[in-house]
Amino acid sequence: MLEVLEYINKQGAGAENLINRELSWLSFNARVLQEAADERVPLLERLRFLGIFSNNLDEFFRVRVATIKRMSMLKKSFVKNLGSEPSQLLSQIQETVLHQQEDFNRIYKGLIDELEDHGIHLINEKELTEDQGAYVQHYFHNKVWPALIPIMIHDLKEFPVLQDKSIYLAIKMWKKNQKSKPKYSLLEIPTSVLPRFLVIPSISENKYIIMLDDIIRYCLSEVFAILEYDNYEAYTFKITRDAEIDIENDVSKSFLEKMSKSLKQRKKGQPVRFVYDVEMPKDMLQFFMKKMKVDNADALIPGSRYHNFKDFMDFPDLGDTKFEYERITPLQHPALKPYHSILNVVGKQDVMLHYPYQGFSNFIDLLREAAIDPKVKSIKITIYRLAKDSRVVNALINAAKNGKRVVVILELQARFDEKNNIKWSSVFQEEGVTVLHGIPGLKVHSKLCLITRKEGESYKNYASIGTGNYNEKTSGIYSDLALFTSDERITNEASRLFELLEGTSHKPFYYRHLVPSPMQLRNKLVRLINAEIRNAEQGKAAYITIKTNSLVDPELINKLYDASKAGVKIRLIVRGICSLIPGKKGLSENIEAISIVDKFLEHARVFIFGNAGKELIFISSADWMGRNLDSRIEVTAPIYDSRVRQELRDFIEIQWKDNQKARILDKNQQNKLKGKKSSDEEHRSQFELYEYYKGKLEG
DSSP, rough: OOHHHHHHHOOOOOGGGBHHHHHHHHHHHHHHHHHHOOOTOOHHHHHHHHHHHHHHHHHHIIIHHHHHEEEESSSOOHHHSSSHHHHHHHHHHHHHHHHHHHHHHHHHHHHHHHHHHHEEEEEOGGGGHHHHHHHHHHHHIIIIIGGGOEEGGGOSSSSOOOOTOEEEEEEEOOTTTTSSSSEEEEEEETTSSSEEEEEEEEEESOOOEEEHHHHHHHTHHHHTTGGTTEEEEEEEEEEEEEEOOOOOOOOOOOOHHHHHHHHHHHTOHHHHEEETTTTTHHHHHEEEEEEEEOOOSSSEEEOOOOOGGGGGGGGGOOOGGGGOOOOOOOBBBBTOOSSHHHHHTTTSSEEEEEETTTTTTTHHHHHHHHHHOEEEEEEEEEOOOTTTOOOOHHHHHHHHTTTOOEEEETTHHHHTTTHHHHHHHHHHHHHHHHHEOOOOOEEEEEOOOEEEEEEEEEEEEEEESSSSSSSSTTGEEEEEEEEEEEHHHHHHHEEEEEHHHHTTTTTTOSSSSEHHHTHHHHHHHHHHHHHHHHHHTOOOOOOEEEESBOOOOOHHHHHHHHHHHTOOOOEEEEESOOOBBBTTTTTTEEEEEEEESSSSSEEEOEEEOOGSSSSSSESSOOOOHHHHHHEEEEEEEEEOHOOOOOOHHHHHHHHTTOSSSEEEOOOTTTOOBBBTTSSSOOOOOHHHHHHHHHHHHOO
């Protein structure tokens, strides 16, 4: 971890012209909160945006706040990078989070009121009728009670290690007519095995929902029946721990063993946030804080009655479509016909798929075809995250069983998916798949698949290169691009990259078409920006359009500032963190930036450079961040096919015209909607894109 912090400090340059990445990230999460507040968004979708906001914030504290806390413990100045010392930044984060928490609680209360207006009642244990109480008790005895493990805190010398993804009930128990001190207990709410919400049967049109927390509250006297207490109080709290993994340097152990051990250590990471019910009595709060060794230096967040709002992402489907976005049916690509060979099509032309508007099932079908095609000799793929029940895994295993050589470069350090990937590693190996874990010191984050086929007397390569994971679940909610190609300029270099990842090639190789990082991407981007600067200085048309998830890297930001000052027109579509300050006089007057937050998570990366009329277009797995440029294996691919190039231009223009869900990014981070002028039509890019691809089918 020390090396990481040293690297971060070296990256700092001109912090006065950069927006701090942590504060910019919080501004992104504020855009998510705006969706929860937007009355144009269906009611249950707004609740789910609250869940997304909460889940995002959990990860922010586990990773970014934990990193800043570690920086604060080093006797070094980080002002050059952060714009302030870590302790000051932590105070700014705390202030911002508390302000957002107030907005969150206000929005939540408003949504609960709206639900009630529609006959949907989220009730607590004190609001149950006799019949509802009987149903809840029956559910408790059959489902909940077997999953509970009450811990009597006052009897323990050492406080138990608490899980940072869990929520707990802190329970105070006493007898009315006795002067003895109250006793305390702890209950983990078993959301890992039970749903957070229970829909109570109703004979009326009204619907009643109770949370698992309140089911337990309702039955507390039964949980502790043998102790004969007659008074109980229960309040929720949770902690968030430092999620950074420190991997020990023991050459006698495999990387798999080191990762498994490190994951166990993560469970005992230092607390970086303590969220508690603001109604918890002060003496009770102090008791639990003392037991857990949480002091005021840790991020104390007074919250509402309920925590882990991420569970609202799975709020019950109540059967009324007006409360949710209309589910879209993924469209077929015009060139790909059901039950026809995809390899034959891709052998003649490039195909670009855009998820979720077009189906991820096409990639599954490609793997299935390769698995049974007698001409296919090998399949190689890089994997970062997989779905829980992955059809990608099934297709690859099927290929191995059919005698194909299947090589999986599986990244074990995919944050928060490490455990899953360790499991998949074993599954693959048991089925005869060759599993490799990349290059020491570099995460493999590329989205690359290579299929090699014997055609006549020679071999032909087919590649899939994407911006998002090979994950059928996230492909339904993330907007991503995937290029299918047999263009030898690209596939031959993809083959060379796999040789590097497999360790079969150690000779330096210059890629002329693919742009991998960390080998070439940073320098390539600098050269491309410099070319636009020269074109502008020579009076030629010069422009850059970048669509990415995060724009943080100081070197590239400063190059964009240089380009702006030279007269290059720059458009940025940045979903998340944007450390660049657009529209600053004398610095970035030629830079405009927007962020789109809507039904789907914008995840595609597209880079376009004017290049004096010979426009260059790329898709990439890499954001413009130091980690993606310098410490990860990423793949950026040029787009050569004229039809695909036009589709990408159309995609970007549709997004740039968005005046319904696009927010303007500026130095004040106010997230104002771009909006429309009185004479403009309304443009909502995600909806228009679906119609765009539908039109291509009908045309």
